[in-house]
Each structure stands twice: as structure tokens, then as C-alpha cells.
Amino acid sequence: MLKGFRDDPPELMIPRERLIEAIRRVYRSYGYAPIDTPALEYLEILTGKAGEESEKQLYKFQDQGGRWVGLRFDLTVPFARFAAQYIPEAGVPFKRYHLAKVWRGENTARGRYREFMQCDFDVIGTRSLAADVEIVLVIHDLLRALGFAEFSIRLNNRKLLTGLLERLNLADRAAAVLRVLDKLGKVGPQAVAEELQAAVNLDPGQSREILRLAELSGANAEILRQVEPLVAGSAVGAEGVADLTRVLDAARAAGVPEACLQLDVSIARGLDYYTGTVYETYLTALPGIGSVCSGGRYDNLAGLFTSQELPGVGASLGLDRLLAAMQELKMLEQVGTPAEVFIAYFDADRLPEYLRLAAALRRAGLAVEVYPEPKKLGQQLKYADRRGHRVALIAGAKEFDNHTCQVKDLQKKEQRDVPLESDARSIVAAVKEILK
Amino acid sequence: MLKGFRDDPPELMIPRERLIEAIRRVYRSYGYAPIDTPALEYLEILTGKAGEESEKQLYKFQDQGGRWVGLRFDLTVPFARFAAQYIPEAGVPFKRYHLAKVWRGENTARGRYREFMQCDFDVIGTRSLAADVEIVLVIHDLLRALGFAEFSIRLNNRKLLTGLLERLNLADRAAAVLRVLDKLGKVGPQAVAEELQAAVNLDPGQSREILRLAELSGANAEILRQVEPLVAGSAVGAEGVADLTRVLDAARAAGVPEACLQLDVSIARGLDYYTGTVYETYLTALPGIGSVCSGGRYDNLAGLFTSQELPGVGASLGLDRLLAAMQELKMLEQVGTPAEVFIAYFDADRLPEYLRLAAALRRAGLAVEVYPEPKKLGQQLKYADRRGHRVALIAGAKEFDNHTCQVKDLQKKEQRDVPLESDARSIVAAVKEILK
Numbered sequence: 001m002l003k004g005f006r007d008d009p010p011e012l013m014i015p016r017e018r019l020i021e022a023i024r025r026v027y028r029s030y031g032y033a034p035i036d037t038p039a040l041e042y043l044e045i046l047t048g049k050a051g052e053e054s055e056k057q058l059y060k061f062q063d064q065g066g067r068w069v070g071l072r073f074d075l076t077v078p079f080a081r082f083a084a085q086y087i088p089e090a091g092v093p094f095k096r097y098h099l100a101k102v103w104r105g106e107n108t109a110r111g112r113y114r115e116f117m118q119c120d121f122d123v124i125g126t127r128s129l130a131a132d133v134e135i136v137l138v139i140h141d142l143l144r145a146l147g148f149a150e151f152s153i154r155l156n157n158r159k160l161l162t163g164l165l166e167r168l169n170l171a172d173r174a175a176a177v178l179r180v181l182d183k184l185g186k187v188g189p190q191a192v193a194e195e196l197q198a199a200v201n202l203d204p205g206q207s208r209e210i211l212r213l214a215e216l217s218g219a220n221a222e223i224l225r226q227v228e229p230l231v232a233g234s235a236v237g238a239e240g241v242a243d244l245t246r247v248l249d250a251a252r253a254a255g256v257p258e259a260c261l262q263l264d265v266s267i268a269r270g271l272d273y274y275t276g277t278v279y280e281t282y283l284t285a286l287p288g289i290g291s292v293c294s295g296g297r298y299d300n301l302a303g304l305f306t307s308q309e310l311p312g313v314g315a316s317l318g319l320d321r322l323l324a325a326m327q328e329l330k331m332l333e334q335v336g337t338p339a340e341v342f343i344a345y346f347d348a349d350r351l352p353e354y355l356r357l358a359a360a361l362r363r364a365g366l367a368v369e370v371y372p373e374p375k376k377l378g379q380q381l382k383y384a385d386r387r388g389h390r391v392a393l394i395a396g397a398k399e400f401d402n403h404t405c406q407v408k409d410l411q412k413k414e415q416r417d418v419p420l421e422s423d424a425r426s427i428v429a430a431v432k433e434i435l436k
Numbered sequence: 437m438l439k440g441f442r443d444d445p446p447e448l449m450i451p452r453e454r455l456i457e458a459i460r461r462v463y464r465s466y467g468y469a470p471i472d473t474p475a476l477e478y479l480e481i482l483t484g485k486a487g488e489e490s491e492k493q494l495y496k497f498q499d500q501g502g503r504w505v506g507l508r509f510d511l512t513v514p515f516a517r518f519a520a521q522y523i524p525e526a527g528v529p530f531k532r533y534h535l536a537k538v539w540r541g542e543n544t545a546r547g548r549y550r551e552f553m554q555c556d557f558d559v560i561g562t563r564s565l566a567a568d569v570e571i572v573l574v575i576h577d578l579l580r581a582l583g584f585a586e587f588s589i590r591l592n593n594r595k596l597l598t599g600l601l602e603r604l605n606l607a608d609r610a611a612a613v614l615r616v617l618d619k620l621g622k623v624g625p626q627a628v629a630e631e632l633q634a635a636v637n638l639d640p641g642q643s644r645e646i647l648r649l650a651e652l653s654g655a656n657a658e659i660l661r662q663v664e665p666l667v668a669g670s671a672v673g674a675e676g677v678a679d680l681t682r683v684l685d686a687a688r689a690a691g692v693p694e695a696c697l698q699l700d701v702s703i704a705r706g707l708d709y710y711t712g713t714v715y716e717t718y719l720t721a722l723p724g725i726g727s728v729c730s731g732g733r734y735d736n737l738a739g740l741f742t743s744q745e746l747p748g749v750g751a752s753l754g755l756d757r758l759l760a761a762m763q764e765l766k767m768l769e770q771v772g773t774p775a776e777v778f779i780a781y782f783d784a785d786r787l788p789e790y791l792r793l794a795a796a797l798r799r800a801g802l803a804v805e806v807y808p809e810p811k812k813l814g815q816q817l818k819y820a821d822r823r824g825h826r827v828a829l830i831a832g833a834k835e836f837d838n839h840t841c842q843v844k845d846l847q848k849k850e851q852r853d854v855p856l857e858s859d860a861r862s863i864v865a866a867v868k869e870i871l872k
Contacts, residue, residue, distance in 0.1 A: 001521070006474070013471050014470060033449070034449040035443065095773075096446070130806070133787070253792065366465075367466070370467075
């Protein structure tokens with residue numbers, strides 16, 4: 001297999017599909033609509049918005065017609081192109097989700113894969129904070145649907161830093177300040193302060209104020225209280241405080257537990273792209289793996305492709321990161337089959353009877369595998385164990401004549417005879433009892 | 437967008453996702469396990485088994501590391517590579533499904549797309565006919581799950597033609613005969629007979645016998661009766677008759693209606709690859725679109741990649757073709773949203789209340805969109821109509837104070853007041869009544 005890529009065998013793909021279905025269900029429950037776009041795009045579409053790093057990682061080539069094309073490296077650029085074409089007809093607001101593979105020729109030494117799935121959701125065409133609130137609700141429901149009880153959705157708002165920089169008369173140096181601030185977690189406040197002074201030319205008082213903002217911690221209300229004087233006199237800064245207050249209040253009122261909501265003024269990543277609310281999400285049990293769902297509000301999605309201004313807000317769920325976390329937290333069952341029930345092919349002449357039994361169980365919503373060959377029972381049961389089937393049904397001539405069937409719990413190694421009716425009612429009940 | 441490619445907007449993607457979920461559910465109900473493989477493979481993996489046509493259509497290029505790579509053009513070649521690596525550990529039988537995109541630089545003048553989804557399922561590691569029978573059952577369940585009541589699963593067996601050619605002493609000319617026979621539907625029996633004589637050097641008697649086999653029609657038992665003398669004296673031919681008889685009998689016994697099962701000795705396509713049972717599937721309402729699910733039995737999946745012999749049987753569902761058919765047959769509802777319920781944002785100060793109402797409906801399994809801005813009600817309802825929401829919930833200060841909510845059927849344009857409880861029980865009931 002190609003370097004930097006990987007196969008998904010059933011043991012990984014079964015939980016992956018289950019997660020993807022849970023994710024889709026949450027997106028749909030909020031009215032986000034699915035879209036898809038081609039894996040390949042004209043190269044100039046992709047490079048129009050790609051930074052230097054993305055451009056280096058691009059898989060690009062000339063196709064049979066001599067056109068320069070590339071594999072998408074994210075879902076934002078294709079969405080911008082799509083929106084520019086689709087929105088004039090469909091109108092706004094437009095809510096979409098997009099679950100799809102993207103490709104980046106990354107340095108695999110960092111343990112990254114060159115093909116991975118992104119799970120983006122966005123609302124575009126509205127500046128309303130109601131949309132910002134909804135993103136919080138969706139993130140909350142996503143994490144809950146995937147089985148996480150404890151996590152924190154961390155919120156920031158780009159306007160706080162803008163407000164502070166306005167107050168310090170540094171509005172024109174925002175990008176440079178952000179680049180340095182982004183290193184806070186890695187190098188610490190002392191080094192950041194020095195670099196702000198050396199590289200961005202701030203005076204010690206200015207760098208102290210910026211660090212004071214970035215290092216605020218404590219309860220949400222406490223942080224907001226302390227932000228206010230830092231942005232005093234800036235209309236944008238006051239707006240940031242009001243926006244955050246409103247998003248927090250509405251999310252809590254809509255049912256998100258207080259413990260899941262954490263103001264975090266230190267979030268700098270993406271602040272050069274985002275213009276309002278910014279989101280990150282950390283698992284309480286594994287904060288070290290980083291944010292599992294990040295996003296924010298932006299002013300204009302598709303400026304390169306249309307003159308129509310499309311403000312929006314959205315986030316992206318890190319499916320691969322979440323799967324890795326769930327594996328580490330032993331939240332995933334490792335099985336090689338999606339079928340709970342295994343039917344041994346015991347009596348060579350009774351294939352139709354096994355098939356009818358399987359069909360009856362399927363009608364009751366069970367997934368059932370019938371072994372394809374009348375091999376020795378021991379071999380068949382060993383196979384069923386290895387694959388991870390939960391229940392085996394065993395019937396030979398004697399059982400069929402007596403209208404019974406052995407129902408075997410493969411984990412507990414217990415078995416009992418159950419009446420075999422034409423609709424397999426008793427067997428279905430016995431199987432469901434074991435699966436409970 | 438790139439020539440030969442297309443976007444899937446919500447109107448197409450909503451039914452597509454629903455179909456994919458139904459397909460997965462059927463595969464899983466038989467114990468087929470999902471796998472996935474990279475979109476990119478080493479070029480030599482892809483070209484090892486690609487015919488001349490596939491090779492011309494390959495998207496291939498050198499990656500950042502100078503490696504020659506290509507986008508997969510089908511799911512069989514990646515499955516062969518995967519199986520060679522995975523089977524030694526996982527053992528057989530191995531049942532997998534794989535739903536994924538493939539890419540072919542086809543001539544778009546023929547109305548084909550260069551990116552499309554394949555939906556393959558296979559059992560490998562067994563020669564048992566029970567597996568051949570199961571493929572019929574899966575095809576039947578797939579078509580039923582997608583909403584088709586009338587379709588015919590057409591069966592042939594490569595051994596019939598092999599048997600006839602053996603009887604005619606033409607076993608060594610099988611490939612050439614197949615190439616000509618494949619044109620039967622297009623050019624007719626006269627032209628095929630002439631070409632068999634001119635190009636394959638058969639005598640008139642031989643070509644007549646071959647055409648007699650290919651043109652047999654009628655009831656299944658009648659066809660089998662007529663095949664027998666044509667393959668008389670050939671052990672392989674007799675086996676073909678026995679195999680087909682057994683597959684038909686077992687499929688019928690397992691519940692597939694007689695009307696869905698049709699022997700079709702004229703199926704030639706793929707017979708040079710397949711070695712036993714061959715499947716095609718036609719929609720009764722639209723036979724002209726061609727087979728929507730085709731496959732067959734083969735002797736060795738992964739000969740290029742491993743010395744382990746992996747016989748198997750499988751088929752591939754033509755999702756894009758089926759979607760086109762369902763569109764033509766008006767079986768698809770065209771909606772722009774997956775959410776049945778629309779909540780108007782009527783009173784600017786009541787956002788938390790709208791969000792709580794939405795959350796209560798979601799807990800009851802409904803998908804709910806809350807409009808993000810407190811615009812004029814008329815505008816909001818126009819939006820809801822355009823998107824395809826089925827029910828609108830409208831509540832302002834008056835309604836909240838009276839603990840009621842207007843429930844509006846957007847298709848019938850009828851509305852009524854319903855009590856608004858904290859768990860929204862009555863509203864849920866009213867909505868479900870409308871959706872029934």
C-alpha cells in the first residue's frame with residue numbers, strides 16, 4: 001500500500017461507519033443538508049485560497065485533457081466554489097454538512113495520514129448570533145451522540161483581541177500579534193512577551209496587556225468581567241463581550257450543561273481567518289489530543305468566486321482524532337462482523353431451512369450470517385468466535401424434526417433449546433435477550 | 437467545476453444518502469463487513485489487472501516523493517490487494533462490502549461521469565454454492581429495500597457455454613466466441629453467426645448450436661430442459677445445469693418470488709472473467725437502462741498479489757444508475773432539507789424558548805430547523821416552503837404566554853393551535869400526525 005495511506009479493515013470500519021451515521025443524524029436533526037463535491041478540482045480553484053503549506057502538500061497533475069487538476073485538501077474551498085454556483089438559485093440561509101475524504105501530501109514522519117475524512121457543517125448567509133449558538137448545540141449533541149459525557153466546548157471571540165488592539169492603537173498589527181500569540185502554549189508567556197516586543201515592536205506595557213487578555217482564566221462570568229476594562233472604549237470589543245455573553249446564555253438556556261461551556265480567551269488559532277465566535281472542543285478524559293471539533297464565524301466564504309457576500313459560521317469534527325481517542329478510552333468494541341447472529345450450516349441438505357431461518361431473523365431487525373459450507377461444527381464455531389458474532393444458532397436434522405434450535409451465547413458459552421416456529425418468534429426473543 | 441464531474445446539491449444528496457444507508461443495512465444484515473481502501477494506489481497495482489481501456493482512463497501522476505500513483509478505477513483491484521494482505525490473518529470465508537468513489541477519465545460525450553460510486557459486495561474463500569445463492573438473496577433484499585417491487589434477477593452460468601464448447605470441441609476458442617456473442621443484443625443472430633464463422637472459423641453447425649444456446653428463452657425449467665442436450669457428454673456442462681438448478685431452488689425456498697428469478701443464457705458480458713454463476717438485474721419498469729446489479733463467481737481474486745487461491749462470488753450495485761431510474765420513475769421526493777419541522781423565529785427575545793422547543797422535538801426523533809433571524813413571518817414561511825419543510829411551528833409572545841403554539845401543515849396550508857408543554861408532547865403528536 002502507498003506510503004502515508006492505510007486500509008480500513010472491518011475492525012476499524014465498523015465503528016467508523018457507526019460514528020459517521022451518528023454524526024449525520026445529528027447534523028440532519030438541525031436541518032443541515034448533505035452535499036458532495038468532486039474529489040478533483042481545477043488546480044486554480046484549489047490554489048486560489050491555499051496557503052503556502054497547503055500548496056506544497058497538494059496532489060496535483062495534468063489530466064488526460066491536459067487540464068491542471070488537484071485533489072481537494074479541505075472541504076472549505078470546494079464549498080466556497082459550490083456556494084457561489086448554488087446560492088443564487090437556492091437562496092440563504094443555507095445549511096450544509098459535508099463528510100468526505102481530503103488529501104494532503106503531509107510529512108508522514110509526524111504520524112499523519114495523507115488521506116483523511118473531514119466532517120464540516122456550516123450555516124451561511126446570516127450574521128445572526130442565533131447561528132453561532134446553534135453551532136454550540138450541534139457540537140454538544142455530536143459529542144453526546146458519540147458517547148462522550150464530559151467535554152468542554154471552549155469559546156472565544158475574535159472581537160476581544162480586536163478591541164484590545166484598538167484600545168492600544170495596534171489595530172494594524174493584528175496579524176503579526178496573532179502569529180506570536182499562537183505560540184503561547186508552546187513557549188510560555190515570557191517568550192511571547194519578548195517576541196511581541198522584539199518582532200512586532202510593542203512596548204512592554206502593550207505586550208503585558210495582550211498577555212493579560214490571553215491568560216485570563218476562571219469562571220466564565222469572571223473572565224467576562226475582567227475582559228471589559230481591557231477592551232474599554234472599543235465598540236468592537238464591547239460587541240465581543242456582548243456576543244459571547246449572549247451565546248453562552250442561549251446555549252445554557254437551550255440545555256447545554258454549564259460544565260461543557262468554557263470561555264477560553266487564549267484560543268488564537270484561526271483568529272486570522274475568523275471574525276467573530278471561535279470554537280474548540282476538548283475531551284475531559286484526553287485533553288492532550290487537542291481539539292476534536294473546531295470552527296468559527298467568518299465574514300465572507302466565497303469572495304474569490306462570487307461578488308455576493310456570504311457571512312457564515314461553522315465547524316469541523318475531527319473524526320479520525322475522535323476514533324483514535326475512543327480506541328484509547330476503550331469505547332470501541334473490536335469486532336470483525338456487523339452481524340450479531342451466526343447460523344451454523346450443520347446439515348448439508350437443509351440449506352433452504354437455514355436461509356429461511358435467517359430471513360425470519362432479518363425481518364425482526366437482526367443481522368445474520370449463515371456459514372457457507374457444511375464444515376465441522378467446531379470449525380464453524382471457532383470462525384464465529386474469531387469474527388465476533390454474539391449468538392450462534394445450531395440446528396441439525398434432529399432439531400428440525402423436533403422444531404427446535406440451539407441458541408448459544410458465544411460470550412458466556414451457554415446454550416439452550418428454543419422452539420423453532422416459522423416466524424422464529426421464540427428464537428428472536430432468545431437472541432434479543434442475549435444481546436441486551 | 438471540472439469537466440465530467442458534478443456536484444451533489446442537497447436535492448440529490450438527501451436521497452443518495454438515504455439509499456446508501458438502506459444498502460449498507462442490507463449488506464450488514466447478511467454479515468458482510470465494511471472495508472475501505474485508499475483512493476490512491478501505486479500505479480503498478482492498478483495497471484497489473486487493468487485492461488487497455490481502463491489503463492487509458494486512469495488518472496495517474498507522480499506524487500511529491502516521485503512515486504507513480506493512480507486513482508482507483510474500480511473496487512476489485514484494491515480489494516484483491518487488500519485481501520492478499522488481510523486474509524492470512526483474518527482467515528476465510530471473508531465477506532466484505534465496499535462503498536466508495538472510483539475515477540475514470542471516460543469520454544464524457546457518452547454522458548458518463550468521471551467520478552462515481554461503486555457498491556461492491558463479495559464472499560471470498562469458499563466454492564460453496566450457498567454463497568452463490570446468498571448473492572441472489574442480497575440482490576433481492578437490496579431492490580426491495582430501495583422500494584422496487586418488480587425486477588428480474590437474471591442468472592446464467594459460465595459452465596453452460598464451456599460445456600457446449602467442449603461438446604463441439606471448441607474449448608480453446610472460448611474467449612473469441614465470447615467476444616462475438618457479446619454483440620448479440622446489438623447486431624442480432626444473423627450477424628453473430630456470420631462473424632462466428634468468418635472470424636472464429638466455426639462451421640455453420642457449430643455457430644448454429646452456439647446461437648441456439650444463447651437464444652433459449654421461456655420458463656426456467658423449460659430452458660434447463662433444453663440446455664441439457666446442448667451440453668450432453670460434458671461434465672462441466674452438467675455441473676452448470678445442476679448449479680443453476682440448485683441456486684434457483686434454494687433462492688425460491690428462501691423466499692425470493694419466482695417472478696424475480698429468470699434464467700438468461702444470453703448473458704455473455706463478464707463471462708471471460710467469471711467461471712460459474714453470473715448475475716444481472718433489470719428493473720421491470722425500466723429495462724432499457726441496463727443491469728442495475730451485476731456480478732458472478734470467479735476462481736481466484738488475488739492471483740497477482742498472493743499465492744493463496746481465493747475463489748469467490750459477488751456483485752456490484754449500480755447506485756448512480758438506480759438513482760437515475762428512481763428519478764425517472766418519480767420515486768424520489770425532491771427536498772432541500774432533511775428536517776421535517778421548521779420553527780419560525782418570530783419574537784426576537786425568545787430565542788432560548790425556540791431552541792428548547794426544538795430540542796424537545798429532536799429528543800422525540802424529529803429533525804428540526806430553527807430559522808436564524810427574526811425576519812418577517814411571511815419571508816420565513818416562504819423559505820420553509822422552498823426548502824421543503826413539512827411542518828412549521830409558529831409562536832410569539834401571545835402563544836408563549838398562553839402556552840400554545842401554531843402547528844402548520846405546509847403542504848395542506850392548514851394550521852391549528854396546540855398546547856405547548858415543556859416536553860412538547862402534544863406538538864410532537866401533532867407533527868407526527870401530519871407526517872404520517
